[in-house]
Amino acid sequence: MGRCEDKKSVVFLVRILMSNLRVGCTVLSFLDAAAEACYLNKVGRVRYEKDFEKEEVKIAKKKVREKYDLSRNDVTYVLEKIVEGGIEGLDGIRVRTFYAIASMLGSPVNSIEAILTHYGSESITCEWKYDGVRCQIHYDDGIIKVFNRHSEENTDTWRGDVIPYLLEKLEGREEVKSFILDVEVVAVARRDLENVRILPFQTLSTRKRKSPGDESTTTTNTTSSGSEVDVCVYAFDCLYLNAEILVDLELSERREHLDTVLEVVGSKGYFDRVTSINVSLDVMEVDDGEEEDEAKPSPDEEIKSAFEEAVKNKCEGLMLKSTKSKYEAGARGGWLKLKKDYIDGLCDTLDVVPIGAWRGTGRKAEKGFFSPWLVAVYDKQNDKFESICRLLSLTDEMYTSKTEFYRQRLLEKPSDRVNSRETNCYFWEPCEVWEIKGADLTASPVHSATLGIAEDDFGDDGEEGGRGIGLRFPRFVRERKDKGIEEATTSEEILRMFQAQRE
Known part of the structure; x- marks a missing residue:
């Protein structure tokens, strides 16, 4: 470092050592560049930058990304x-075992009418949209590997039970030699095979991993406090079976094909098929003129009934899929998701205070936006603002205005009124209130909400100071210019909401 000639050299040397150059370059940047390089190699030279916007280049980029998925x-x-x-x-x-396939995703909707x-x-x-951990299970030649929703291998997480x-x-x-399954791993309370109760996500998040040497073959593990946590794998798709791409x-x-696998590995409460019902939206369908004692429920009534049943059983809501849909790796839009927090009136909003932010990546880095934003609730007892989540869902207009606003207010260190375990971001003096929504509250080793007041550390997992409470899947609603920062949602309110959620 002493041989660096200027300040910029020192900055980039440190970033290299931290494996974080912060130049806004992602894997997709390399893939797009590779597609452009192929075009450049083909034509020999490019006269103008806009040549890279030609349809041929766009098609090449699309193909590269699809194969990467x-x-x-x-x-x-x-x-x-x-x-x-x-x-x-x-x-x-092509699709192969032990090479993670990008998960197909669902787009949120907030009404049954939108589904129809x-x-x-x-x-x-x-x-049913289970509140667990999405995984992709690969099996071939007696070997099992598991990948998370980000296509990162996390086989060791399940080596003590599921595997x-x-x-x-x-x-x-012999009837099942290889497969790739799309599944959700869920924490359950399993009294017997007929009484399997789904538990909240935070129960699973406090679960300790068994050591690789533990040969137990039950899908049971323990929390950090020593109590047992059973898990059930709910399979909802089969992408590959016995060397056949599906x-x-x-x-x-x-x-x-999924049923073929479940005939071998399935067991209620341990490894099961996702609960689902099929609904025909064709209102012109008739029942061959047969008379029925009761009128058949309409499609919207069937969906509503399925939704209510899912929520009653501690699920997040429903995933809606066309029975004719193909599996589009990495795509969003072919499937829909209807969650209880997406429907007005089913989830309280929170008033939070922005206390910090990071420099954006990718497109946001190119535009100079701050993203994500670190937001906090108010610990009235100790006059501190305690972090509760990172927030991403702003419009470009708001990203622009708020980045400019807070860039003028940066501090060299966090404000004395801020209590946050996040230390590698920009900070400023708390001064605004934003209204947000989220899915639910969960025990968090990262966020500090309620740490100043809670007697329960929500399953300390060895981290100093125990766990706080975090908000999952936060979404921006609006800015509350009518509220002062001391009028934000308090840590006491968060604690009450979390305790009510656990009941």
């Missing part, structure tokens, strides 16, 4: 294929 944990493999054969070289990339409008007269399936359970079930079963099949067909 089939091999999310190995970008090197994708780039090697491009080097070897250009864009055409990507044709050899989106799907028209299609037949859909309404799945030995599966290996025991699959041993010697992503281009309709959902109804993929479900048949």
Whole structure:
């Protein structure tokens, strides 16, 4: 460091050592650049920057990203294929076991009417949306690997329970030689096979991992306090079975293949199929003229009933999918999600105070935006603002105005009125109130809300000072110019809401 010639050299040396250059470059930046390089190599030279906006380049970028979504944990493999054969070289990339597939996602809707409008007269399936950890389970040649929703391998997390359970079930079963399943792992209370109760997400988040040497084959683990936590794997899709790629099949067909796997590994309360019902939205369908004692419920009534049943059983809501839908890796929009916090009146809003932010990445870095934003609730007892979540969901207009506003107010260190475990972001003196919504509250090793007042540390996992409370999936609602910062939601209110949620 002493040999650095200027301040900028020191800054980038430190960033290299921290593996965080903060230049706004992501994996997708490399993939887009690779597609542009293929075009440049083909035409020999590019006269203008806008040449990279040609349709041929856009198609190449789309193909590169689509193939990357089939091999999310190995970008090197994708780039090697491009080097070897250009864009055409990507044709050899297909779904394979142990290469994570980008998860297909659902777009939120806030009403049943929006669902009916989106799907028209299609037949859909309404799945319970479990409040757990989404995983992708790969099995081949006696080996199991598990990937999280970000395509990162987290096999060790489940090595003490889920994996030995599966290996025991699959041993010697020739009808299932390989598979890729899309699943949700959920904490459950399992008194017996007929009484399986779904537990909140925070129960799963406090769960300790078993050591690799533990050969127990039950899907049971313990919390940090020593109490047992059972888990159940709820499978909802099969993307690959016995060397056959299934992503281009309709959902109804993929479900048949999923049933083939569940016939071998399935067990109620341990490894089960997601609860779902099929609903036909075609109001013109008739029942061949047969008379019924009771009128058949309308599609919206069926969806409403399924939603209420899911919420009653401690689920977040419903996932809505066309029975003809293909599995589009990394795509959002083909599926819909209806959650209780997306429907007006089912979830209180919180008034929070922005206390800090990070420099954005990707597109936000290019525009100079701060993102995400660190927001806090008010600990009235100690006159402190305690962090509760990171917030992302602002409009570009607000990103611009608020970045400019707070850039003029940066402090060298956090305000004395701020209590936050986050230390690597920009801070300022608290001065505004924003209204936000979220899914639910959860015990958090990162956020400090209620630490100043709570007697319970919500399952200390070894971190200094125990756990606070965090808000999951926060969404910006509006700015509250009518409120002062001391009128923000208090830590006491958060504690009461969290305790009520646990009951």
